[in-house]
Structures are given as C-alpha cells and as structure tokens.
Amino acid sequence: MRVNVLQHTPNEGPGSIQEWADLHQHDFYVYHPYQFGILPVAATTDLLVVLGGPMSPNDDLPWIKQERQLIKQLFQEGKPVLGVCFGAQQIVKTLGYQVKKAPVKEVGWGPVKLQSKLISGLPESLEVLHWHEEMFDIPKEADVLFSNANLQNQGFVLGKQAVGLQFHLEPEKDNIKEIVVNDAQYLSGSVFKQTTKQIIEHPVPKENKRAMFRILDYLTE
Known part of the structure; x- marks a missing residue:
C-alpha cells in the first residue's frame, strides 16, 4: 500500500502516522504542496493523509483547491482519506459543507469524548492536542466521532471512506516541542490558558497513538 501524506507547515509532520506505516511496511511519501506546489495523483494513492496547517480551506490559494480535487477523485474511486485539523476541514469543504470560526479558540491540551461506536476499540475519552x-x-x-464541551464537532467518520479529526492524535513528544517552539504566539486567546512550558511538559498519552493506529487500521481494513 502507498500512503501519501500532504504536509502544510514544517512543524506539523506525520508523527505516529509514519510509525504505523513503517510497522505495516507500507510505502510512505510526504508532499509539501504549500511550498512546492506538487501533489500526488489518485492512481498512486491507496491512503491519503491530509495534515494540519496555519491556513484555512477558505483561503483562495490554487494548491488548496487542487487538494480538494484530489480528495474528490479519491472519494469517487472509493479510496480512504484521513484528515487532521486543516485536513479534516478540507474533506468537509470537498463535500460541500462549511468551515467557519469556532465559538472558542482551542490551543493546548484538552479532552474529547467518543460519540460513535462505528470504529471499534477507541477509548471513551482522550486527552489530545488542540x-x-x-x-x-x-x-x-x-457520524459525529468526537465532541467536547467547547465544540460538538471535534471529529467525524464517513463510513469506511474518511475520518476527520479537528484535533491532533499524531504528535509524539518531540513533535509537540517543534509545534510549540515555532508557533507559541498562537497560544494567545486560547480557552485552555496554558503556557508553552505546560504544553511541552504535558505527557503524551499512550492512548493517543493507539487511537491513531486504530483509526488507520479501520480505514485500510
């Protein structure tokens, strides 16, 4: 299987998603369309992973629209897509639904609760990076997959076709350091009111990697 990953900023990489692919001996390719303008093609994509980034799917940028064309083609061919944060928003826009300002800004560690049993083996709650x-x-x-008190729509599952997560399960400890030191100014105004030190020193729950692996297994079973 060939796993194609779309990365949208240097400090938000695939993290444990790459570990999952290596474990299963899948071919693994990372594209940087925001920098190089190059995207994979559907014919050489068995699983597409669309990662997060500082941009919005509402931005008028050619590569953002081209990503959605790729997602649309994969849907037509019945190939699975995982979207994380911006990536989940791209899936939603591809399907003709809205992405808009949230009622609160979530930056830091916070809980989400499981809302659907469609993917077996996921825990009832997780502490994740927003x-x-x-x-x-x-x-x-x-189906709504995850929610929390701040935002009902934290995740969705679209049959075996797609999973979208508004939050991050994929970062490992070093990935979180990289996110925080390069984007610390984004903490301003967050409902969680956490410092950079608190975020970096927060243990990465082992359940997060297990949940990510379970979602990836579900999409590729």
Whole structure:
C-alpha cells in the first residue's frame, strides 16, 4: 500500500502516522504542496493523509483547491482519506459543507469524548492536542466521532471512506516541542490558558497513538 501524506507547515509532520506505516511496511511519501506546489495523483494513492496547517480551506490559494480535487477523485474511486485539523476541514469543504470560526479558540491540551461506536476499540475519552480556531460542519452523510464541551464537532467518520479529526492524535513528544517552539504566539486567546512550558511538559498519552493506529487500521481494513 502507498500512503501519501500532504504536509502544510514544517512543524506539523506525520508523527505516529509514519510509525504505523513503517510497522505495516507500507510505502510512505510526504508532499509539501504549500511550498512546492506538487501533489500526488489518485492512481498512486491507496491512503491519503491530509495534515494540519496555519491556513484555512477558505483561503483562495490554487494548491488548496487542487487538494480538494484530489480528495474528490479519491472519494469517487472509493479510496480512504484521513484528515487532521486543516485536513479534516478540507474533506468537509470537498463535500460541500462549511468551515467557519469556532465559538472558542482551542490551543493546548484538552479532552474529547467518543460519540460513535462505528470504529471499534477507541477509548471513551482522550486527552489530545488542540491547535485551531476554526470548526467544520459535520457532513450529513457522516457520524459525529468526537465532541467536547467547547465544540460538538471535534471529529467525524464517513463510513469506511474518511475520518476527520479537528484535533491532533499524531504528535509524539518531540513533535509537540517543534509545534510549540515555532508557533507559541498562537497560544494567545486560547480557552485552555496554558503556557508553552505546560504544553511541552504535558505527557503524551499512550492512548493517543493507539487511537491513531486504530483509526488507520479501520480505514485500510
């Protein structure tokens, strides 16, 4: 299987997603369309992972629209897509639904609770890294997967076709350091009111990697 990853900023990489791919001996390719303008093609994509980034899917940039064309083609071919943060928003926009300003800005560690049993083996709650101030509508074809007290639409599952997460399960300890030291100014105004030190020193729950692996297994079973 060939796993193609779309990365949108240097400090938000695939983290444990790459570990999952290596464990299963999948071919693993990372693209940087925001910098090089190059995207994979559907014919050589068995699983597409669309990562987070500081941009919005509402931005009028050619590569953002080209990403959605790729997602649309993969949907037509029945190939799975995982979206994280901006990536989940891209899936929603591809399906014709809205991405808009969230009622609160979530940056830092916070809980989410499971809302659907469609993916077996996921824990009832997780402590995850949030890094966003926009939110997506849940497509009518999809089920709400995760919610919290701040935002109902924290994740969705669209059959075996797609999973979208507004938060981050993929970062490992060093990945979180990289995110924080390069984007610390984004903490301003967050509902969690955490410092850079608190975020970096917060243990990465082992359940996060297990949940990410379970979601990836579900999409590729």
